[in-house]
Amino acid sequence: MPEVLSQSQIDALISSMASGGAAEEKKEEKHYKKYDFYSPKKFTKDKLKMLFGIYENYARLCSSRINSIVRGSSAVEVxxxxxxxxxxxxxALSDNDVITLINVKMPDxxxxGPIVLHTTGPxxxxxxxRMIGGTGEEIEEDISNSYVYTDIEIALYNNIVKxxxxxxxxxxxxYLDLKFELEKVETNPSMMQKIGRDETIVIIVLDVEIGSVKGKINICLPGNFLAGVFKIFDDNPERAERDEDSSAEIFENIKGTAMEIKAELGNSVLMLKDVYGLQVGDxxxxxxxKDSDxxxxxxxxxxxxxELGKSNKNMAVKINEICEKI
Structure with missing residues (x-):
């Protein structure tokens, strides 16, 4: 019995004859995510999510500390x-990069460790x-791989990472009662041999913005440190569950806090003489x-x-959307 062509095959054949070439059937390529079975993942998504929460706390603290260092405002986020x-x-590090080694004292x-902290050059x-009185606005973004820190800058670098x-x-x-201690500031990353090249690590990347200057703080958590941390939580699952719910408990406790809400109808600038002359009916x-947000x-x-309206004979505002910035 001869094969019956579908309409799409007939169209492809006619198109091929018109162009003088052979009909080619296009096949959709399936893309698969590569997985390295020789070095499988050691940490689950839940554990990485816990680290994300920990360093969200750290990012908020870091922003406050950087503000005090540079005497200005900064934004830090994971x-x-x-x-x-x-x-x-x-x-990914160059020979001119500077890294910080940090030892960790566990609860026992x-x-x-060591934990490795790296801050981009700019x-x-x-x-x-900013620390020595400058504006910090004239830093070029392409100096991170070529710039060599002076001895004075290394001393100031050491003070900042402290x-x-x-x-x-x-x-x-x-989560845990850990103590972190600065071991040293290493000016040659290739000389750091305390972490094996094939050892599993977790990288925490913090985006930092100070004025017009943007950079990153990279925190390298070695696998042996994380294995000790997660073992404590695995041995005490009730504690791990309690710590994961701590943010919900905090939010529950502050639900009764009174907060002031204001509705802004608009704004205007008047001369003092105009304000002085205001009368009833002006x-x-x-x-x-009049119908604006x-x-x-x-x-x-x-x-x-x-939008402005009324509710039970009182003025009211109906919320239409969330506003992050005006």
Missing amino acids: AAVEEQRYYEFSN DTVN LMLCMID YLVSIMADGWMN VINLNKP VFLYIEGEPWFKG
Whole structure:
């Protein structure tokens, strides 16, 4: 029995004859994620999620500490938490990079580590410049791989990382009682042999922004340190569950906190003589259409956009959308 062609095959055949070539049937390629069975993942998504929460706490503390160092405002947030091999991290470093080695004292008084902290060049030079009275705004972004720190800058570098290390224990406080101690600042990353090249590590990437300067703080957590940490939680699952729910408990406890909410209808600028001459019945132009959005401020920060209306004979604002920035 002859094969019956489908309509799509007939169309392809006619198109091929018209173009003078042979009909080719296109096949959709399936893409699969590669998995290295020789070096399987050691840490589950739940454990990486826990580390993300820990270093979210650290990022908030870090932002406050950097603000005090540079006498200005900064923004710090967790960009990524990834499991890698140490050689992937070390290969990304240049010979001129500077790394910080940090020892960790576990709850049983054993010393573990070292944790490796690396700050990108432009970010560190910005903090150094602000620390000694400069503006920190003229730092070039392409100097991270070529710039060589001077002896004075290394001394200031050491002072800055001491501040960053001193608050690490506070980031872990809700989970474990750990003590972090600065071992040394290493000016040649290739000389650091305390972590095997094939050892599993977890990289915490923090995005930092100070004015117009952006950079990263990379924190390398070695596998032996994390194995000791997770063993404590595996031996005491009730504690791990309690720590994971700590944020929910905190939120539950602060639900009764009173917060001031203001609705801004508009704003206008008047001369003092105009204000002095105001009388009953005068109209002030708020420079906004009458049907425009009304912004709701919670403790002085804009949270929502809405529209003006009434509820039970009272003025009210109907919330339409979340407002992150005006």
